[in-house]
Amino acid sequence: MSFSDSIFWVFATTAVVPAFLILFTRSIVRMAFLLLGSLAGFAGLYLQLNAAFLGFTQVMVYIGGILILFLFGVMLTQRSDIPVREKVGPALAVPGFFAGLLLMAALLFIALQNPWKTHPPVPVTEPDTPVIGIKLLSTYILPFEAVSILLLAAMVGATYIARVQAPGAPDGQAELSDSNAEGRLE
Amino acid sequence: MTPGLFQGLQVVLSTLGAEGVPAANAAATVLESSIGLHHYLVVSALVFGIGIMVIIIRRNAIVLLMGLELILNSAGLNFVAFGKYVAADRIDGQMVTLFLIVIAAAEASLALAIILNIFNSLNTIEVDEAKSLKG
Structure with a gap:
């Protein structure tokens, strides 16, 4: 086993094992950090696949962004009177486990049984980042613009949905907007 | 057992260092590294199944979202792996995964904004307890 191969096994273990441990952890904060480990493993696998730009994007967006978002969500949605624990539905644990196992087996069967037309990986001669940048603004210009509009819409929508509402307001009719917040509070 | 599946298992076993398992010819002729497309597909399938389990078993909405992220990541890994080993241009697979990360x-x-709203109106984020249609 060459050195590069053993690196793959390290990253593959880092990706799969913490994800599996999420199933058996009770604390949500601990789950978030297990997810961090799994996503870091995926970033390493991207690096192993010669996708350096993608690997570092994964680190920045997922580990730096989404995970912090999750931790914020955990902090904002926990009441102080109950511990940060999570119940596991006893009725769904067994069928859920077997449903996941079934899907896993089906995917493994397809992945291993299908005769993929693989070719030897082309050696990387130039860095990815300039190629990706040029492709983003030429071949992929339409999805690029669509995604930028989607991000704007998601940002505005998330801000609107999560806006601060007055404590006793019935169904969000009297939410505090920026313009009249002070007047309402008096 | 079909030949392809057997070969794939051989790839996995031989790289795991199992004694007496001959290295699969397909993987050996591709390049000197014994890591091939199958390995990434196996990792992706495992994480996908785990994500499904998390979504079905857990009842906390934030944990559900974590399972969703696992599933999206496994799909992205497949795209990059197929881009490297199957597609004509390896950048194309990376582009799809790049858009996937953004989405x-x-x-x-x-x-998370919706979950915050549910928490504000129902005081819980257990998905089993959020069953009324009118907030």
Whole structure:
């Protein structure tokens, strides 16, 4: 086993094992950090696949962004009177486990049984980042613009949905907007 | 057992260092590294199944979202692996995963905003208890 191969096994273990441990952890904060480990493993696998730009994007967006978002969500949605624990539905644990196992087996069967037309990986001669940048603004210009509009819409929508509402307001009719917040509070 | 499946298992076993398992010819002729497309597909399938389990078993909405991220990541890994080993241009697979990461970020922020709203009106984020249609 060459050195590069053993690196793959390290990253593959880092990706799969913490994800599996999420199933058996009770604390949500601990789950978030297990997810961090799994996503870091995926970033390493991207690096192993010669996708350096993608690997570092994964680190920045997922580990730096989404995970912090999750931790914020955990902090904002926990009441102080109950511990940060999570119940596991006893009725769904067994069928859920077997449903996941079934899907896993089906995917493994397809992945291993299908005769993929693989070719030897082309050696990387130039860095990815300039190629990706040029492709983003030429071949992929339409999805690029669509995604930028989607991000704007998601940002505005998330801000609107999560806006601060007055404590006793019935169904969000009297939410505090920026313009009249002070007047309402008096 | 079909020949392809057997070969794939051989690839996995031989790289795991199992004694007496001959290295599969397909993987050996590709390049000197014994890591091939199958390995990444196996990792992706495992994480996908785990994500499904998390979504079905857990009842906390934020943990559900974590399972969703696992599933999206496994799909992205497949795209990059197929881009490297099957597609004509390896950048194409990376582009799809790049867009996937962006969309996952947008989805996570929106879903967390909705979860915050549910928590504000129902005082819980257990998905089993959020069953009334009128907030």
